[in-house]
Amino acid sequence: xxxxxxxxxxxxxxxxxxxxxxxxxxxxxxxxxxxxxxxxxxxxxxxxxxxxxxxxxxxxxxxxxxxxxxxxxxxxxxxxxxxxxxxxxxxxxxxxxxxxxxxxxxxxxxxxxxxxxxxxxxxxxxxxxxxxxxxxxxxxxxxxxxxxxxxxxxxxxxxxxxxxxxxxxxxxxxxxxxxxxxxxxxxxxxxxxxxxxxxxxxxxxxxxxxxxxxxxxxxxxxxxxxxxxxxxxxxxxxxxxxxxxxxxxxxxxxxxxxxxxxxxxx
Ligand SMILES: C[S@@+](CC[C@H](N)C(=O)[O-])C[C@H]1O[C@@H](n2cnc3c(N)ncnc32)[C@H](O)[C@@H]1O
Numbered sequence: 001x002x003x004x005x006x007x008x009x010x011x012x013x014x015x016x017x018x019x020x021x022x023x024x025x026x027x028x029x030x031x032x033x034x035x036x037x038x039x040x041x042x043x044x045x046x047x048x049x050x051x052x053x054x055x056x057x058x059x060x061x062x063x064x065x066x067x068x069x070x071x072x073x074x075x076x077x078x079x080x081x082x083x084x085x086x087x088x089x090x091x092x093x094x095x096x097x098x099x100x101x102x103x104x105x106x107x108x109x110x111x112x113x114x115x116x117x118x119x120x121x122x123x124x125x126x127x128x129x130x131x132x133x134x135x136x137x138x139x140x141x142x143x144x145x146x147x148x149x150x151x152x153x154x155x156x157x158x159x160x161x162x163x164x165x166x167x168x169x170x171x172x173x174x175x176x177x178x179x180x181x182x183x184x185x186x187x188x189x190x191x192x193x194x195x196x197x198x199x200x201x202x203x204x205x206x207x208x209x210x211x212x213x214x215x216x217x218x219x220x221x222x223x224x225x226x227x228x229x230x231x232x233x234x235x236x237x238x239x240x241x242x243x244x245x246x247x248x249x250x251x252x253x254x255x256x257x258x259x260x261x262x263x264x265x266x
Contacts, residue, residue, distance in 0.1 A: 033061040040098055043067055044159060047075070047105050062257075069256030070222065071102060077189075077218065077254065077261060078106040084216045087186030088112040092171055092203040093194035094119070095144045097152040099222070103191065104161040114183055116167045116176060116206075119152070121145030123170050126227050127197055138227040139195050171202040180206065186213060192231075193222035200234035204242075211246045214266040218253075224260040232260075 036042060037058075050068045058064035078085065089107055091100050094115040104113060121142040149166050156164050165183050169176045171194070187210045192203045200221070211217065224231050243250065247266065254261040 030061055033058065034063045037061070037063040037067045040096075040101070040155070040159075043071065043098070044101060044105070047071060047102065065257055066259070070099070070259050073254040073256065073259065073261060074099075074102055074220075075106055077220075078103075081216075081218065081263070082108075085111070085188045085218070086215065087188035087210075088114065088184040089189045089191070090180070090184070090187050090207065091115040091191045091193065092206070093117060093192065093199070093222070094147075094152060094166065095193075096147050097155050099191055099193060100152070100164060101156065101159050101161060103189075104156070104159075104164070107189075109162060111188075112184055113162060113164045114167065114180065115152070115164060116169070116171060116180070117147075118170055119147055119149050119166075119168050122196060123199065124196065126195075126230065139230075171199060171206050177206060181209075186210070186215065187217065188215070189218045189220065191220045191222065195223050195226070195230070197230040197234040200231045201238055204235070204238040208242065208246075211242075211248065211264070216266070217264045218261065219264060220259070220261045222259050224255075224258055226258050 050071050052072070055065070055068045055072060058068060085107070088111050089103055091103070091114070094100055094117040097115070100113065100115050107113070121144045122139055124141050126139040149168055152166060153164075167176055167179050167183075187207060190203070190207050192200055194200055194203060204219075207217075207219075221231055221235065239250065248264040249266070251263045251265070252260060253263050
């Protein structure tokens, strides 16, 4: 015997076993949901089925909350503001192209879709906002390198998307700015999904000249607040420097746990 019979407490044992079963069950359930809500085919099949009820049902799973929440908000945005979406769509941070494919489904076919990424992963590690140097290893240089322009193009073809322009490079590159200017003279929606503070700031600098047209622009952030204040900090810095210069109104229109969608109007 490993324990004296007098120490044996059946009530405690039953409690222990039910806790063990419950924890394992929750773990397996979460693993199952993670896989399901990272499956691009499943997500695309559900683009018009997800709604507030499915969001409420699955919101305790981080991946499901994110995917359902952003899909519902992307769809609502493109329906509600259809008349103000007069220009093209730009994504900064493409990775394997999930959100690019979602927007292909929701946007009118006459709008161009442009995506920019290194297609080699993040250009640097996370940065501590207050110290301006690496502190917590949340995002690591090279993360999200499991992609390429060719692979994204294959996915876009597989899901029968329109002809999408993919630019390879970092947002701050002169060549990227020149290529983007050639591709579009009017951008209405900018989806910024780049995780890092400096990347978010560079993304906003890249699209700044389009504000001279004084037409409504929707700026949508993914990964808002995932690592401390990286993305919010980059955004607020840019807003402080540019809002009075361009004289726009800023309205927060949709949110989820880790996304913030803004409307800039004049
Ligand atoms: C989270 S992933 C994008 C996910 C994608 N939008 C989706 O919905 O699946 C972030 C991407 O941002 C890119 N990225 C981050 N900073 C960048 C920069 N300064 N220039 C170019 N790409 C950058 C990374 O290479 C990475 O592929």
